[in-house]
Amino acid sequence: MTEETIREAKQEVLGTITIYIMGKGYEVPSGLTIMSAIEYAGYKFVRSCGCRAGFCGACATVYRKETEHKLTFTLACQTLAEEGMYLVQLPFVPAAKSIYDLDKIELVGNTILEHYPEIARCVSCNTCTKSCPQDIEVMKYIQAALRGDAARCAQLSFDCIQCGLCAMRCPADIKHYHVAQMARRLYAKFLAPKTPQLDVRNKELEDGKFDKELDRYEKLDKKELVALYKARDHEEGDSS
Amino acid sequence: MGQSGKSEQKPKAAITYYPGCTMKTSATNYERTALAVAKNLGIELNELDDWNCCGVVATLAKDDLMHQLAPIRNLRRLQEKGEDKVLVLCDMCYNTLRQSEQFIQDNPDKLATINAFFDQEGPYKGGVKVIHFLQYLRDEYTFEKLKKKVEVKLKGLKVVPYYGCMLLRPKGCAIDDQEEPRVLKDLMETLGAEVVDSPYKIECCGSYNTVEQKELVAKRTYRIVKAARDQGGELIVLSCPLCRFNLDERSRLAQEMYPDFVPLPVMYYTQLMALAMNLDPDMLGLEKHYVDPRPLLKKKGFLHTDAAETEMSD
Numbered sequence: 001m002t003e004e005t006i007r008e009a010k011q012e013v014l015g016t017i018t019i020y021i022m023g024k025g026y027e028v029p030s031g032l033t034i035m036s037a038i039e040y041a042g043y044k045f046v047r048s049c050g051c052r053a054g055f056c057g058a059c060a061t062v063y064r065k066e067t068e069h070k071l072t073f074t075l076a077c078q079t080l081a082e083e084g085m086y087l088v089q090l091p092f093v094p095a096a097k098s099i100y101d102l103d104k105i106e107l108v109g110n111t112i113l114e115h116y117p118e119i120a121r122c123v124s125c126n127t128c129t130k131s132c133p134q135d136i137e138v139m140k141y142i143q144a145a146l147r148g149d150a151a152r153c154a155q156l157s158f159d160c161i162q163c164g165l166c167a168m169r170c171p172a173d174i175k176h177y178h179v180a181q182m183a184r185r186l187y188a189k190f191l192a193p194k195t196p197q198l199d200v201r202n203k204e205l206e207d208g209k210f211d212k213e214l215d216r217y218e219k220l221d222k223k224e225l226v227a228l229y230k231a232r233d234h235e236e237g238d239s240s
Numbered sequence: 241m242g243q244s245g246k247s248e249q250k251p252k253a254a255i256t257y258y259p260g261c262t263m264k265t266s267a268t269n270y271e272r273t274a275l276a277v278a279k280n281l282g283i284e285l286n287e288l289d290d291w292n293c294c295g296v297v298a299t300l301a302k303d304d305l306m307h308q309l310a311p312i313r314n315l316r317r318l319q320e321k322g323e324d325k326v327l328v329l330c331d332m333c334y335n336t337l338r339q340s341e342q343f344i345q346d347n348p349d350k351l352a353t354i355n356a357f358f359d360q361e362g363p364y365k366g367g368v369k370v371i372h373f374l375q376y377l378r379d380e381y382t383f384e385k386l387k388k389k390v391e392v393k394l395k396g397l398k399v400v401p402y403y404g405c406m407l408l409r410p411k412g413c414a415i416d417d418q419e420e421p422r423v424l425k426d427l428m429e430t431l432g433a434e435v436v437d438s439p440y441k442i443e444c445c446g447s448y449n450t451v452e453q454k455e456l457v458a459k460r461t462y463r464i465v466k467a468a469r470d471q472g473g474e475l476i477v478l479s480c481p482l483c484r485f486n487l488d489e490r491s492r493l494a495q496e497m498y499p500d501f502v503p504l505p506v507m508y509y510t511q512l513m514a515l516a517m518n519l520d521p522d523m524l525g526l527e528k529h530y531v532d533p534r535p536l537l538k539k540k541g542f543l544h545t546d547a548a549e550t551e552m553s554d
Binding site (some may be wrong): 060087109110122123124126140143146147148149171 | 263264265266290292293295306307309310313357361
């Protein structure tokens with residue numbers, strides 16, 4: 001019997017797979033996420049664990065499957081544990097961040113470059129893109145930042161959850177996610193369309209336009225509130 | 241393309257254009273004037289849709305493949321789009337891309353390694369021709385044809401062509417004679433200007449040393465600009481944004497280091513072409529220069545007061 005046959009049999013008959021946590025092998029049920037599988041093996045996450053929903057970037061994971069030579073990068077809470085995974089968690093990335101006051105800086109062509117001069121060292125190797133668990137085109141947004149296009153950098157980096165895997169792998173020591181965050185902040189402050197209607201509404205609130213209504217709702221009991229809520233205007237198909 | 245009445249509509253020459261980072265930041269005036277000139281000549285320059293920084297300087301180490309990635313990525317993108325040639329404005333980008341193409345032609349084994357590294361991104365097969373705008377104007381458009389488009393002869397303007405390094409060295413990249421280039425001279429004479437030769441026309445401006453060793457560059461600025469002025473030149477014309485920065489912006493430091501130094505205005509050939517072709521003077525971007533060329537141009541009658549005062553916001 002080949003190794004693979006044994007493995008497959010084990011998975012089918014017993015419903016278990018072998019995973020390696022920091023090199024040590026554990027039998028865990030198949031069908032668990034990497035995070036749950038590690039917990040099943042008896043580990044308690046005090047770091048490298050957060051929302052468990054693929055949104056916070058805490059559970060950055062590097063793994064290699066026994067039968068492959070390449071490294072893969074993912075989030076522990078989003079990927080199912082597979083047979084032969086050699087797993088390691090990356091709870092923290094010590095990437096330097098430029099300190100700036102958004103109220104004091106201007107957005108000119110060189111702003112991002114001035115705060116993160118190392119982006120000029122980008123050799124276009126694309127390792128960052130290959131390390132991203134969110135399928136973001138990381139190198140592209142760094143290139144956009146390099147030529148002063150904060151809008152494009154902000155747009156391309158939108159899904160970033162700041163897991164830090166890109167920064168750890170970069171041969172030029174670029175801190176991609178910090179660069180992107182700066183771009184998004186600059187975009188929001190200087191380039192995004194303004195919303196004057198928000199200012200109008202805020203003023204209305206401050207002027208007490210809605211005070212009477214809010215007071216009224218505060219005084220209602222739960223039954224009345226529920227009845228009002230059920231009777232509200234809403235679109236067809238919207239679950240109440 | 242529709243036919244208007246009886247006049248014959250010449251098909252536009254279309255070519256993909258690689259801008260490079262500087263065209264989008266400190267040399268927006270060069271790009272703007274180049275695109276305007278091209279449009280006026282019936283040349284369609286289509287910016288490459290997806291590009292990255294060229295890498296700035298061609299790597300000299302034969303086993304350094306990491307620094308070939310940036311330029312080759314751009315060449316591969318061109319190939320993906322079915323392009324077999326690309327037009328470049330920036331001399332540094334021209335040189336870097338051209339040298340990379342030459343490198344992989346000469347070293348197919350190194351190309352194999354690079355393609356192995358690219359992996360699923362896809363390989364580059366080689367074969368994209370890198371052309372500088374000056375080359376294109378001289379060889380494909382021709383200066384004879386250009387002469388017909390000159391509406392304002394730059395008569396009485398004493399220009400000193402300056403080449404620097406990137407269009408002439410190494411030999412494989414040279415678009416002209418390496419010791420006695422003449423493309424800028426011929427272009428300027430086509431525009432009606434009076435060309436003044438300078439012995440330092442192919443002297444290096446100091447290039448990227450302007451970042452860490454400003455004084456080294458300012459010393460060269462002093463020497464190059466002084467020689468141009470001593471020969472009777474009034475204006476330096478060039479094609480490289482880095483040279484422009486070093487001969488123009490670094491004049492500021494040269495003035496501090498050499499109290500007797502009097503700078504000269506420095507312009508791109510495309511800005512002079514735009515003037516000669518009587519294009520909108522508001523888009524020349526002359527306010528971006530440290531040594532203001534406007535007083536000279538006004539004195540010679542090529543710029544009119546009200547037009548020159550308008551500042552172009554980038």
